[in-house]
Amino acid sequence: MxxxxxxVATAAxxxxxxxxAQAHDASWELRPTGTDARLRGxxxxxxxxxxxxxxxxTVLRTGDGGRSWTSVPPPxxxxxxxxxxxxxxxRTAVALSIxxxxxxxxxxxxDGGRxxxxxxxxxxxxxxxxxVAFFDRFRGLAVSDPVNGRFRVLATRDGGRSWQQVPTExxxxxxxxxxxxxxxxxxxxTAGPRDAWIATGGGAKxxxxxxxxxxxxxxxxxxxxxxxASAGVFAVVFRNRRQGVAIGGxxxxxxxxxxxxxxxRDGGRSWQxxxxxxxxxxSGAAWHGSTVLAVGPTGSDAxRDGGRxxRAFDEGSFDTxxxxxxxxxxxxxxxxxxxxRG
Numbered sequence: 001m002x003x004x005x006x007x008v009a010t011a012a013x014x015x016x017x018x019x020x021a022q023a024h025d026a027s028w029e030l031r032p033t034g035t036d037a038r039l040r041g042x043x044x045x046x047x048x049x050x051x052x053x054x055x056x057x058t059v060l061r062t063g064d065g066g067r068s069w070t071s072v073p074p075p076x077x078x079x080x081x082x083x084x085x086x087x088x089x090x091r092t093a094v095a096l097s098i099x100x101x102x103x104x105x106x107x108x109x110x111d112g113g114r115x116x117x118x119x120x121x122x123x124x125x126x127x128x129x130x131x132v133a134f135f136d137r138f139r140g141l142a143v144s145d146p147v148n149g150r151f152r153v154l155a156t157r158d159g160g161r162s163w164q165q166v167p168t169e170x171x172x173x174x175x176x177x178x179x180x181x182x183x184x185x186x187x188x189x190t191a192g193p194r195d196a197w198i199a200t201g202g203g204a205k206x207x208x209x210x211x212x213x214x215x216x217x218x219x220x221x222x223x224x225x226x227x228x229a230s231a232g233v234f235a236v237v238f239r240n241r242r243q244g245v246a247i248g249g250x251x252x253x254x255x256x257x258x259x260x261x262x263x264x265r266d267g268g269r270s271w272q273x274x275x276x277x278x279x280x281x282x283s284g285a286a287w288h289g290s291t292v293l294a295v296g297p298t299g300s301d302a303x304r305d306g307g308r309x310x311r312a313f314d315e316g317s318f319d320t321x322x323x324x325x326x327x328x329x330x331x332x333x334x335x336x337x338x339x340x341r342g
Contacts (some may be wrong), residue, residue, distance in 0.1 A: 028337030031066025039330035040319045043087035047326035053082035072113020084185030094160035096132040098182045104129035108160045120163045130180040131188035141215045143188045146174035172220045175203030184284035184320035186235035195241045201232010210268040223262040224273035239287045245307045249281035284320035295321045
Protein backbone atom coordinates (compact mmCIF):
# COMPACT_ATOMS: atom_id res chain seq x y z
CA MET A 1 0.00 0.00 0.00
CA UNK A 2 2.71 2.49 0.91
CA UNK A 3 4.64 1.85 -2.33
CA UNK A 4 1.45 2.62 -4.27
CA UNK A 5 0.95 5.84 -2.30
CA UNK A 6 4.48 6.96 -3.22
CA UNK A 7 3.67 6.55 -6.92
CA VAL A 8 0.32 8.35 -6.59
CA ALA A 9 1.96 11.25 -4.72
CA THR A 10 4.55 11.75 -7.45
CA ALA A 11 1.93 11.72 -10.20
CA ALA A 12 -0.37 14.13 -8.38
CA UNK A 13 2.36 16.70 -7.81
CA UNK A 14 3.24 16.71 -11.51
CA UNK A 15 -0.33 17.29 -12.68
CA UNK A 16 -1.37 20.25 -10.53
CA UNK A 17 -0.60 23.75 -11.82
CA UNK A 18 0.87 26.17 -9.26
CA UNK A 19 -1.16 29.03 -7.89
CA UNK A 20 -0.11 32.64 -8.30
CA ALA A 21 2.58 33.76 -5.89
CA GLN A 22 2.63 37.03 -4.05
CA ALA A 23 5.50 39.45 -4.45
CA HIS A 24 8.31 38.85 -1.99
CA ASP A 25 11.87 39.99 -1.62
CA ALA A 26 13.22 36.44 -1.88
CA SER A 27 13.45 34.03 -4.80
CA TRP A 28 15.07 30.74 -5.75
CA GLU A 29 18.06 30.90 -8.07
CA LEU A 30 18.20 27.57 -9.90
CA ARG A 31 21.41 25.54 -9.96
CA PRO A 32 21.15 23.02 -12.86
CA THR A 33 22.20 19.54 -11.80
CA GLY A 34 22.19 17.75 -15.15
CA THR A 35 19.80 15.06 -13.93
CA ASP A 36 16.08 14.47 -14.28
CA ALA A 37 15.89 12.45 -11.06
CA ARG A 38 13.52 13.56 -8.34
CA LEU A 39 15.68 14.92 -5.52
CA ARG A 40 13.91 14.52 -2.18
CA GLY A 41 17.10 14.19 -0.14
CA UNK A 42 19.05 17.39 0.64
CA UNK A 43 21.81 18.30 3.07
CA UNK A 44 23.20 21.82 2.74
CA UNK A 45 26.50 22.05 4.60
CA UNK A 46 27.19 25.69 3.68
CA UNK A 47 26.62 28.24 0.93
CA UNK A 48 29.16 26.30 -1.15
CA UNK A 49 28.78 22.66 -0.14
CA UNK A 50 25.58 20.67 -0.56
CA UNK A 51 24.54 17.08 -1.20
CA UNK A 52 21.31 15.96 -2.88
CA UNK A 53 19.87 12.49 -3.45
CA UNK A 54 16.84 10.87 -4.99
CA UNK A 55 15.43 8.47 -7.51
CA UNK A 56 17.45 6.29 -9.90
CA UNK A 57 20.13 5.82 -7.24
CA THR A 58 21.12 9.48 -7.54
CA VAL A 59 23.58 11.15 -5.18
CA LEU A 60 25.16 14.48 -6.21
CA ARG A 61 27.62 16.77 -4.45
CA THR A 62 28.67 20.37 -5.11
CA GLY A 63 31.52 22.35 -3.59
CA ASP A 64 31.06 25.59 -5.53
CA GLY A 65 27.55 26.71 -4.62
CA GLY A 66 25.82 24.58 -7.24
CA ARG A 67 27.67 25.86 -10.30
CA SER A 68 28.89 22.30 -10.91
CA TRP A 69 27.84 18.92 -9.56
CA THR A 70 29.63 15.60 -9.22
CA SER A 71 27.68 12.34 -9.39
CA VAL A 72 28.83 10.20 -6.44
CA PRO A 73 26.30 7.38 -5.86
CA PRO A 74 27.15 4.13 -4.11
CA PRO A 75 27.94 1.42 -6.67
CA UNK A 76 25.17 -0.83 -8.02
CA UNK A 77 22.33 1.24 -6.54
CA UNK A 78 20.59 2.55 -9.68
CA UNK A 79 17.36 0.83 -8.64
CA UNK A 80 17.28 2.51 -5.23
CA UNK A 81 15.53 5.73 -4.21
CA UNK A 82 17.71 7.81 -1.86
CA UNK A 83 15.03 9.86 -0.13
CA UNK A 84 17.29 11.30 2.57
CA UNK A 85 20.93 12.30 2.97
CA UNK A 86 22.77 13.85 5.93
CA UNK A 87 26.18 15.41 5.32
CA UNK A 88 28.70 16.75 7.81
CA UNK A 89 31.14 18.33 5.33
CA UNK A 90 32.31 17.98 1.72
CA ARG A 91 33.67 14.50 2.38
CA THR A 92 31.37 12.81 4.89
CA ALA A 93 27.73 11.89 4.32
CA VAL A 94 25.13 9.26 5.21
CA ALA A 95 22.50 8.34 2.59
CA LEU A 96 19.23 6.47 3.18
CA SER A 97 17.33 4.58 0.49
CA ILE A 98 13.69 3.82 1.17
CA UNK A 99 11.30 0.99 0.47
CA UNK A 100 10.08 -2.32 1.86
CA UNK A 101 12.53 -5.00 2.88
CA UNK A 102 16.04 -4.77 1.48
CA UNK A 103 15.28 -1.57 -0.45
CA UNK A 104 15.78 0.26 2.85
CA UNK A 105 19.53 0.71 3.26
CA UNK A 106 22.02 3.15 4.80
CA UNK A 107 25.35 3.98 3.14
CA UNK A 108 28.23 6.10 4.45
CA UNK A 109 31.13 7.86 2.72
CA UNK A 110 34.12 9.67 4.20
CA ASP A 111 35.88 10.55 0.94
CA GLY A 112 33.37 12.71 -0.87
CA GLY A 113 31.50 9.79 -2.41
CA ARG A 114 34.40 8.10 -4.14
CA UNK A 115 33.77 5.04 -2.00
CA UNK A 116 30.82 4.02 0.16
CA UNK A 117 30.31 1.47 2.91
CA UNK A 118 26.93 -0.19 3.34
CA UNK A 119 26.21 0.36 7.02
CA UNK A 120 22.72 -1.16 7.23
CA UNK A 121 20.41 -3.27 5.08
CA UNK A 122 16.89 -3.96 6.29
CA UNK A 123 15.95 -7.64 6.24
CA UNK A 124 12.44 -7.32 7.70
CA UNK A 125 9.85 -7.28 4.87
CA UNK A 126 7.45 -5.41 7.14
CA UNK A 127 9.82 -2.50 7.80
CA UNK A 128 10.06 0.56 5.55
CA UNK A 129 12.62 3.22 6.51
CA UNK A 130 11.71 6.83 5.72
CA UNK A 131 14.12 9.38 7.19
CA VAL A 132 17.46 9.81 8.94
CA ALA A 133 18.68 12.66 11.18
CA PHE A 134 21.69 13.40 13.38
CA PHE A 135 22.21 15.21 16.67
CA ASP A 136 25.91 15.72 15.87
CA ARG A 137 28.63 14.06 13.80
CA PHE A 138 28.38 10.85 15.82
CA ARG A 139 24.85 10.31 17.10
CA GLY A 140 21.93 9.83 14.77
CA LEU A 141 18.58 8.08 14.22
CA ALA A 142 16.70 6.47 11.35
CA VAL A 143 12.95 5.80 11.46
CA SER A 144 10.82 3.07 9.89
CA ASP A 145 7.07 2.76 9.62
CA PRO A 146 5.49 0.72 12.41
CA VAL A 147 6.22 -2.99 12.63
CA ASN A 148 3.86 -5.05 14.80
CA GLY A 149 2.15 -1.90 16.00
CA ARG A 150 5.17 0.19 17.00
CA PHE A 151 7.42 2.58 15.13
CA ARG A 152 10.92 1.23 14.61
CA VAL A 153 14.01 3.42 15.11
CA LEU A 154 17.69 2.68 14.60
CA ALA A 155 20.39 4.57 16.49
CA THR A 156 24.07 5.17 15.73
CA ARG A 157 26.83 6.50 17.97
CA ASP A 158 29.70 6.26 15.50
CA GLY A 159 28.64 8.63 12.74
CA GLY A 160 26.54 6.10 10.85
CA ARG A 161 29.09 3.31 10.61
CA SER A 162 26.87 0.95 12.61
CA TRP A 163 23.21 0.98 13.69
CA GLN A 164 21.29 -0.64 16.56
CA GLN A 165 17.53 -0.93 16.98
CA VAL A 166 15.89 1.01 19.82
CA PRO A 167 13.71 -1.36 21.91
CA THR A 168 10.17 -1.24 20.49
CA GLU A 169 8.64 -1.21 23.98
CA UNK A 170 10.00 2.33 24.32
CA UNK A 171 7.40 3.59 21.81
CA UNK A 172 3.70 4.33 22.26
CA UNK A 173 1.39 2.09 20.20
CA UNK A 174 0.98 3.22 16.62
CA UNK A 175 -2.50 4.11 15.37
CA UNK A 176 -4.19 1.89 12.83
CA UNK A 177 -2.77 2.84 9.41
CA UNK A 178 -0.22 5.29 10.86
CA UNK A 179 3.14 5.74 9.14
CA UNK A 180 5.75 8.37 8.25
CA UNK A 181 5.97 10.04 4.85
CA UNK A 182 9.25 9.64 2.94
CA UNK A 183 8.58 12.81 0.95
CA UNK A 184 11.38 15.17 1.98
CA UNK A 185 13.71 13.51 4.46
CA UNK A 186 12.03 15.63 7.15
CA UNK A 187 9.72 13.18 8.89
CA UNK A 188 12.50 12.94 11.51
CA UNK A 189 14.32 15.91 13.01
CA THR A 190 16.54 16.79 15.97
CA ALA A 191 17.39 19.87 18.03
CA GLY A 192 20.23 20.10 20.49
CA PRO A 193 21.94 17.05 21.98
CA ARG A 194 18.88 15.04 23.09
CA ASP A 195 15.58 16.05 21.46
CA ALA A 196 14.14 14.31 18.40
CA TRP A 197 10.71 14.28 16.72
CA ILE A 198 8.94 11.99 14.24
CA ALA A 199 6.10 13.24 12.01
CA THR A 200 3.23 10.89 11.15
CA GLY A 201 0.03 10.58 9.19
CA GLY A 202 -2.19 7.93 7.67
CA GLY A 203 -4.06 7.11 10.88
CA ALA A 204 -7.09 8.61 12.59
CA LYS A 205 -4.90 11.54 13.72
CA UNK A 206 -1.71 13.17 12.47
CA UNK A 207 0.78 12.98 15.32
CA UNK A 208 4.28 13.99 16.35
CA UNK A 209 6.38 11.62 18.45
CA UNK A 210 9.03 13.15 20.72
CA UNK A 211 12.12 11.84 22.47
CA UNK A 212 13.93 13.91 25.09
CA UNK A 213 16.71 11.38 25.73
CA UNK A 214 18.44 10.97 22.39
CA UNK A 215 15.92 8.57 20.87
CA UNK A 216 15.70 5.96 23.62
CA UNK A 217 12.12 6.69 24.80
CA UNK A 218 9.20 8.30 22.94
CA UNK A 219 5.84 9.93 23.61
CA UNK A 220 3.15 10.99 21.11
CA UNK A 221 1.08 14.17 20.74
CA UNK A 222 -1.87 14.82 18.46
CA UNK A 223 -1.81 17.65 15.92
CA UNK A 224 -4.79 19.35 14.23
CA UNK A 225 -3.51 18.51 10.74
CA UNK A 226 -5.70 16.50 8.40
CA UNK A 227 -4.80 12.80 8.48
CA UNK A 228 -5.69 10.15 5.91
CA ALA A 229 -3.92 7.62 3.70
CA SER A 230 -2.52 10.59 1.74
CA ALA A 231 -2.43 13.29 4.43
CA GLY A 232 -0.68 14.12 7.66
CA VAL A 233 2.48 15.79 8.95
CA PHE A 234 5.12 15.50 6.24
CA ALA A 235 7.82 17.64 7.87
CA VAL A 236 8.53 18.66 11.45
CA VAL A 237 11.26 21.23 12.19
CA PHE A 238 12.38 22.87 15.42
CA ARG A 239 14.23 26.16 15.82
CA ASN A 240 15.33 25.02 19.28
CA ARG A 241 14.13 22.35 21.68
CA ARG A 242 10.85 24.22 22.30
CA GLN A 243 9.72 26.13 19.17
CA GLY A 244 8.57 23.92 16.32
CA VAL A 245 6.51 23.78 13.14
CA ALA A 246 4.66 20.76 11.77
CA ILE A 247 3.54 21.05 8.15
CA GLY A 248 1.96 18.82 5.53
CA GLY A 249 -1.47 18.52 3.99
CA UNK A 250 -2.86 16.10 1.41
CA UNK A 251 -0.60 15.10 -1.48
CA UNK A 252 -3.66 13.76 -3.35
CA UNK A 253 -5.02 17.34 -3.35
CA UNK A 254 -1.84 19.46 -3.61
CA UNK A 255 -3.60 22.82 -4.03
CA UNK A 256 -6.43 22.14 -1.58
CA UNK A 257 -7.04 24.35 1.43
CA UNK A 258 -6.86 21.75 4.20
CA UNK A 259 -5.47 21.83 7.74
CA UNK A 260 -1.75 21.63 7.00
CA UNK A 261 0.09 23.54 9.74
CA UNK A 262 0.56 23.46 13.50
CA UNK A 263 2.88 25.29 15.87
CA UNK A 264 4.41 24.22 19.17
CA ARG A 265 6.12 26.25 21.87
CA ASP A 266 6.59 23.48 24.41
CA GLY A 267 8.83 21.04 22.59
CA GLY A 268 6.00 19.24 20.82
CA ARG A 269 3.94 18.32 23.87
CA SER A 270 1.05 20.35 22.39
CA TRP A 271 0.27 21.70 18.91
CA GLN A 272 -1.92 24.62 17.87
CA UNK A 273 -3.47 25.02 14.44
CA UNK A 274 -3.16 28.20 12.42
CA UNK A 275 -5.72 29.57 9.95
CA UNK A 276 -3.03 31.72 8.27
CA UNK A 277 -1.12 28.83 6.78
CA UNK A 278 0.29 28.22 3.31
CA UNK A 279 -2.36 27.11 0.83
CA UNK A 280 -1.84 23.58 -0.39
CA UNK A 281 0.28 20.58 0.38
CA UNK A 282 3.76 21.35 1.72
CA SER A 283 6.29 18.53 2.07
CA GLY A 284 9.35 20.38 3.41
CA ALA A 285 10.18 23.13 5.88
CA ALA A 286 13.24 24.75 7.47
CA TRP A 287 14.13 27.47 9.95
CA HIS A 288 16.41 30.26 8.76
CA GLY A 289 16.99 32.34 11.86
CA SER A 290 13.51 33.46 12.95
CA THR A 291 12.08 32.86 9.47
CA VAL A 292 10.39 29.61 8.47
CA LEU A 293 10.38 28.42 4.86
CA ALA A 294 7.94 25.86 3.45
CA VAL A 295 8.06 24.16 0.05
CA GLY A 296 5.84 21.87 -1.98
CA PRO A 297 4.78 21.05 -5.54
CA THR A 298 2.72 24.24 -5.90
CA GLY A 299 5.22 26.74 -4.52
CA SER A 300 7.23 28.14 -1.62
CA ASP A 301 6.19 30.27 1.34
CA ALA A 302 7.94 32.20 4.09
CA UNK A 303 6.96 33.26 7.59
CA ARG A 304 8.88 35.93 9.45
CA ASP A 305 6.97 35.57 12.71
CA GLY A 306 7.56 31.93 13.62
CA GLY A 307 4.79 30.47 11.47
CA ARG A 308 1.88 32.71 12.47
CA UNK A 309 1.54 34.43 9.07
CA UNK A 310 2.83 33.40 5.65
CA ARG A 311 3.54 34.87 2.25
CA ALA A 312 4.04 32.94 -0.98
CA PHE A 313 7.16 33.93 -2.93
CA ASP A 314 7.72 31.29 -5.60
CA GLU A 315 5.53 29.13 -7.85
CA GLY A 316 8.03 26.39 -8.68
CA SER A 317 7.94 22.84 -7.39
CA PHE A 318 10.29 21.74 -4.61
CA ASP A 319 10.08 18.78 -2.24
CA THR A 320 12.60 19.66 0.47
CA UNK A 321 14.52 22.62 1.89
CA UNK A 322 17.54 23.05 4.18
CA UNK A 323 19.01 26.21 5.72
CA UNK A 324 22.18 25.73 7.79
CA UNK A 325 23.21 29.28 6.87
CA UNK A 326 22.34 29.60 3.19
CA UNK A 327 19.00 28.10 2.12
CA UNK A 328 18.82 25.35 -0.51
CA UNK A 329 15.80 23.53 -1.97
CA UNK A 330 15.51 20.43 -4.16
CA UNK A 331 12.76 18.58 -6.00
CA UNK A 332 11.46 17.01 -9.18
CA UNK A 333 13.36 16.76 -12.47
CA UNK A 334 16.69 17.50 -10.78
CA UNK A 335 15.55 20.95 -9.65
CA UNK A 336 17.82 22.63 -7.09
CA UNK A 337 17.65 26.26 -5.97
CA UNK A 338 19.57 28.60 -3.67
CA UNK A 339 17.63 31.34 -1.90
CA UNK A 340 18.41 34.86 -3.09
CA ARG A 341 17.39 38.02 -1.28
CA GLY A 342 16.10 40.69 -3.64
